Amino acid sequence: MITVNENARDEVRKLLQEEGRPEGSFLRVGVKGGGCSGLMYEMDFDHVMGEGDQAFEDNEVKIVVDRKSFLYLVGTELQYSGGLNGNGFVFHNPNANRTCGCGESFSL
DSSP: OOEEOHHHHHHHHHHHHHTTOOTTOEEEEEEEEOSTTSEEEEEEEEOOOOTTOEEEEETTEEEEEOHHHHHHHTTOEEEEEOSTTOOEEEEEOTTOSEEOTTSSEEEO
16 A cells, blocks of 8 residues: 655645546556666556556545556655755655665665
8 A cells, every 4th residue: 555645645636636637537656667776656647447456545545556566665655845955746665675866766
């Protein structure tokens, strides 16, 4: 399961509304090869479930993860930082052995 803190929840809601996403849209989170540490996080809005997708809800945010990515993301917390040092979503992944400085890639 992926948890979502309050700042991330608020930002997801805001973006869904600003982008005019259809009713039933959710946050799709995944992992793909790449980045300076070997694996990169992916995040987008979607409204169509795929075969093998895992769906769950935390803090009023529906999150969908494909089967392969789920194994890498179990226990991850999605946070949002809007301070002067940066503006964006941050993944706190307890499965990652190493992360890059930008926080967008990791390795196991």
